[in-house]
Amino acid sequence: MKLRHIIAISKKELTQLKRDPRLIALIVMMPILMLLLFGFALKLEPKNVKMAYVDNDKSYFSNLIKTSLWSDGYFQLYEVNSKAKIIEEIRANKASAGLYISKDFSRELTDNAQPTVEFFVDGTMPSLTTAMKSNSDAINNSGVMGNMYFLDEDAENVIIADEPFIKETTVLFNPEEKETWFFLPGVIGVLIMQIALILTGTSIVREKEKHTLEQILVSPLSKIELVLGKILPYIVISLIDFYFILGLGWLIFELPDISSHLYLFALALIYVSVMISLGLLISIISQTQQQAMFIAIFIIIPSILLSGFIFPLEAIPEYIRPVSYIIPFTYFTEIIRSLLIKQTNITDLLPHFAVLLGFCMLFIGLSIQKFKSNI
Amino acid sequence: MIYNESANMIRDKKETTMISTKELSKTYGKKVVVNRLNLTVKKGEIYGLLGPNGAGKTTVMKMLATLLEPSSGEVEIMGIDAKKEVFKIRGKIGYVSQYFGLYEELSVRENIEFYASLYNANEPTKITNLIKKYDLERFETTMAKELSGGTQRRLSLVCALTHEPKLLFLDEPTAGVDPVTRKELWDNFFELRENGVTIIVSTHYMEEALRCDKLVFMSRGDIVANDSVENIMKLLDNNHIFSLVSHEMASLSRKLKNNPNILFTNQFGDELRIVAEKSLDLEAIKKLLKFDDVKISKASLEEVFIALTRDRK
Numbered sequence: 001m002k003l004r005h006i007i008a009i010s011k012k013e014l015t016q017l018k019r020d021p022r023l024i025a026l027i028v029m030m031p032i033l034m035l036l037l038f039g040f041a042l043k044l045e046p047k048n049v050k051m052a053y054v055d056n057d058k059s060y061f062s063n064l065i066k067t068s069l070w071s072d073g074y075f076q077l078y079e080v081n082s083k084a085k086i087i088e089e090i091r092a093n094k095a096s097a098g099l100y101i102s103k104d105f106s107r108e109l110t111d112n113a114q115p116t117v118e119f120f121v122d123g124t125m126p127s128l129t130t131a132m133k134s135n136s137d138a139i140n141n142s143g144v145m146g147n148m149y150f151l152d153e154d155a156e157n158v159i160i161a162d163e164p165f166i167k168e169t170t171v172l173f174n175p176e177e178k179e180t181w182f183f184l185p186g187v188i189g190v191l192i193m194q195i196a197l198i199l200t201g202t203s204i205v206r207e208k209e210k211h212t213l214e215q216i217l218v219s220p221l222s223k224i225e226l227v228l229g230k231i232l233p234y235i236v237i238s239l240i241d242f243y244f245i246l247g248l249g250w251l252i253f254e255l256p257d258i259s260s261h262l263y264l265f266a267l268a269l270i271y272v273s274v275m276i277s278l279g280l281l282i283s284i285i286s287q288t289q290q291q292a293m294f295i296a297i298f299i300i301i302p303s304i305l306l307s308g309f310i311f312p313l314e315a316i317p318e319y320i321r322p323v324s325y326i327i328p329f330t331y332f333t334e335i336i337r338s339l340l341i342k343q344t345n346i347t348d349l350l351p352h353f354a355v356l357l358g359f360c361m362l363f364i365g366l367s368i369q370k371f372k373s374n375i
Numbered sequence: 376m377i378y379n380e381s382a383n384m385i386r387d388k389k390e391t392t393m394i395s396t397k398e399l400s401k402t403y404g405k406k407v408v409v410n411r412l413n414l415t416v417k418k419g420e421i422y423g424l425l426g427p428n429g430a431g432k433t434t435v436m437k438m439l440a441t442l443l444e445p446s447s448g449e450v451e452i453m454g455i456d457a458k459k460e461v462f463k464i465r466g467k468i469g470y471v472s473q474y475f476g477l478y479e480e481l482s483v484r485e486n487i488e489f490y491a492s493l494y495n496a497n498e499p500t501k502i503t504n505l506i507k508k509y510d511l512e513r514f515e516t517t518m519a520k521e522l523s524g525g526t527q528r529r530l531s532l533v534c535a536l537t538h539e540p541k542l543l544f545l546d547e548p549t550a551g552v553d554p555v556t557r558k559e560l561w562d563n564f565f566e567l568r569e570n571g572v573t574i575i576v577s578t579h580y581m582e583e584a585l586r587c588d589k590l591v592f593m594s595r596g597d598i599v600a601n602d603s604v605e606n607i608m609k610l611l612d613n614n615h616i617f618s619l620v621s622h623e624m625a626s627l628s629r630k631l632k633n634n635p636n637i638l639f640t641n642q643f644g645d646e647l648r649i650v651a652e653k654s655l656d657l658e659a660i661k662k663l664l665k666f667d668d669v670k671i672s673k674a675s676l677e678e679v680f681i682a683l684t685r686d687r688k
Contacts, residue, residue, distance in 0.1 A: 215476030215534070218440050219493035220466040 022287065026294040033298075037305055037320075046131060046314035051075040052086045052095040056103035065101065065117060068144045074135040086120055090172055092348035093334055096122045096314065097132050109164055116166045123174030124341050125182050128312040133169055140167065173342045181256065184249045185336040186309040189329055191245055193275050193303060196238050197296040200279030203230055204371075205286045223368050231276045231364075238272040259343040267339065270356045271332045277363035278328070284370045303329040328359045391418045392454070393542050393573040394439060399448035401434050401596075408434045410596045411448065416575065416589075418541075421568055423587030424577040425680065430593040432577035433473065433546055439575060440470045440544045453542060466494065469540035471531045473547040473577075479520035483511050486519055487534055494538035502537070509533045509563070525556030532563060543567065545576040549583060561586055581677045594684040604676075611674035611682055614638065617649040617660050618672040630664055639685055641678060650678055 017023065051069065055062045069075045075097065080086055086098030098120035108115035117139065121132045138144070174181050207213035216226065249255045258264050279296070286292035303309075306316060306323055307330040316324055324330050331352040338344035394416035401409040409431045416422045424432040437443035438450065441461045450457040452464045477486050487505065491497040506512055509529055514522060519530060528548060535543065545564070549557040561583070564574055576587065584590055590607055592600035600607050621627055624647055631637045636655040641648040651660065661669050674682075 210479070211472055211474035212476050212478055214442060214472045214474070215470065215490070216493065218442055218465055218468070218470040219490070220462050221493050222462065 020288070020291065022291050023294060026291070026298055030294075030298060030301075033302065037302065040317065040320070046128060046312050047073055048076045048318075049074060049097060049128075049132060049135075049314045050095040051077045051097040051099055052080045052089040053077050053099040053101070054080060054083060054086060055099075055101045057101050057105035059106035061106045061109055062101045064144055065139050066099070068138045068141070069099065069136065072135075072138060074138075083118070087172065090120060090122050091338075091342050091344050093338060093342075093344065094348075096128065096312075097136070105165070112164075114163065114166055116168050119167060119169040121169060121171055122342075123171040123177050124337050125308075125312055126174070126177040126179050128314070129171055129174075129177055133171075136167070136169065180253045181341055182337070184253055184255055185340050186307075186333050188242060188245045188249065189271065189332045189336065190300075190304060190309065192238055192242055192272060193300055193329060195241055196234060196272060196275035197279045197282065197300065198293070199237070200231065200234050200276050201282045201286075201292040201296045202289045203234070204280065204283035205289050205292045206283075208287070209289060223371050227280060227364065227367050227371060231273070231280055234276045234279070235269075235272050238276060239268055242268045242272060256340055259339055260346065263346055263349075264336075264339055266353065267332070267335050267356075270353065270360060271328070274328045274356055274360045274363065277360055277367060281363050281367045281370065284367055303327050306330070307333050309333050328356060331356050331359075392416070393418050393420075393452070394422075394575070395449075395451045396439070397449040399435075399438060399450050400446050401431075401438060401443065402446045407596045409438070409445075409593075410598070412591070412598055414591065414601065416573060418573050419568055419571055420588045421564060421574045421576060421586065423584045423590045424575065424593060425579065425581075425584045425590050426593035427579055427684075429595070431596040432579075432593055434596075435591075435593070436544055436546045436575065436577050440468060441465055442470075466538070467540060467542065469535035469538070469543040471528075471535045471543075471545045471548055473550060475519075475527050475531050477519040477527060477531060477534070480518065482516045482518055483514045483522070483530055484516065486530060487537060490534040491537035496538040505533050505536065525552045525559075528552055528556070528560060529563075532560070536567075541572055543572055543574045545574060547577055547579070549578065549580065557583070581675070581680065585676055592680060592683055599683040600679075607679055608674065608676065610679050611650065613653055614674070614682070615649075615651045615653055615655060615657075615660075616672045616674045616678065617651065617657070617669050619647050619649075619664070619666060619669045620645050621647065621666065621668075627664055627666065634663070638682055641681070648672065648675075648678065650674070650682060 053066065055066065066077055070077055077099070078095075080089060083100050086095070086100060089095040090098055098118075100118040100120070102115065105115045105117070119133075119136050121129050121136075123129050171177060204213065207216070221229075246255075278299070282292050282295045282299075286295060302323070305311065306320065307313075307327050308324065309329065313321065313324055313330070335349050335352050335356075338349055392415060394414060396412050396414040399409065399412040399414070400407065412435060414422075424435055426432050434443060438445050439452065439457070441452070441457055441464050445458070453467060455464050457464055478489065481489065484502065484506065487502050488497055491502060506515055509532070511526070511530060511533065514526060514530075519527060522530065532545075532548065548564075549560055552560070557580075564576070565586075568574060576583075578584055585604060587604060589603050590600065591598055592607070600610065619627070622645060624642060624645070627647060628640060628642075631640060631649065636652040638650040638652070641650070649660065655663075657669060657671055661667055
């Protein structure tokens, strides 16, 4: 073994790398992005969690409860008109928690009858569920409990209960807070993303490298024919993969039954198409397979971290959150969890479907535009 | 009657002119890769693009095959404007890239079938006939990556012929193949020419260029000659070509160095060939070299090419 030989090979590798500015940019950008994400963006403690509430009492006491929930910035309250609506809002992903105060609350409170305040929390994301439950305990503190009475100097022998009201919490949709129910649907999306981006991400660029593209381009094949011909087989393969992984999930981890197989298929088809067309776009803009792989990784990692797959979207700071909304996986995660765990009404998911479809059209359009019919 | 004759003449001209370029150029920024190429290729001709690596042959080939958009100038392929009707042209031409352009994971037949399907020419009998004709039968199920370089070249040619194009572009089709395979490939090209196929072939092999009907000499993007092989070979008629055999090349070459009447010398083993001005006759060169056994020779294509391009280095 000669050191000179090793140095010669290493020097050649470095020179090759130096001549690939896109790859260098990715190598530099990746750690910066990861560092910033983990340093600033990713927090396990959510903020501004949406809470739908019904306050039929509208008293000093009910206000005290709402203010205590609002004041530390954890919950962001908005009013709805019924208990059913609270559940509906959570099911439709418009709220993550709910609060119901009955109209007899203050009367029962003054009667020392220990009224109940009802809390509802979404059980889809167990880490968020735990955090919401613990943060709703704000109403149990002495500042709230200790003020649940009027000072009536004329009254005699007023007995105030240690616990003037009872907080009753209901975990919706995933009462057992099963982590697998939360993770598995997202894992399907991650796997499809990886398979699709890597399969198609190298498809065109491989043809560029092997010079077969030149031979195809000289034929009367149109850009659209080539792009569609390229993505169709991968869409079918990825769809099969999607159901295979989901099937395993049902078989091994007893995932809940799906509310609509038709909508699930629509989701699978659209999501797979989005990922395949994104992979194709990567392949078209890349000069080498190595570049394509790096770009794919560059997309996969932020998608996993910023989509709500692991960290709740509410835990991502407001200034980073727009990034979450330009990640297709964010919409997939929300739809599949809603379909599998919450049995959400399809009309509430239509905007998400529309965004995914938009991504698909955008990526196919860009692929066709960026793809040169000459070289 | 006169009108009809003129019309026929125009039609004939259109039919027989397969390629016509006018001031065709390609530039990348300030770099001129092809500089004002004027070319007329007639039906049934084998037109060679000759030049060293980087001369611009492949760029010309790609512009003519609609793979590369020209920066300026005009180009008509079979009477069709190549800038406007790219897809119409693509259906009518065949192209073999210098990199084979084969799918390594597909078998010989699968490769042919695939390319044929792009031209709606995927007829099994026709494909079988092509496989037989080009002696690929025994490799029919062999993966392209397992073929020898020569067979891969032959397969590339077959892939480009599935739709029976009348115009065929061959970009260095024999690069890296052995002389026997090269001869076989050229036999194929000649047969195609006999069947009315026009061939544009780029090469940097001089002996191959001699097999062409017409040649374009390219050097650093410029067209230094564009004529029939016969006429190009006459370009050094106004010079003297001397030939001698000696074991003392170094001392002989030294004597010729810096002589303004010597254009250049070319050495082949023990043979030294001298291209000189006409003013330097046989006796004068013998005297200059102090060497009697010098003969007058005929210019080779390589010498013509060097003479035309040497000042550009």
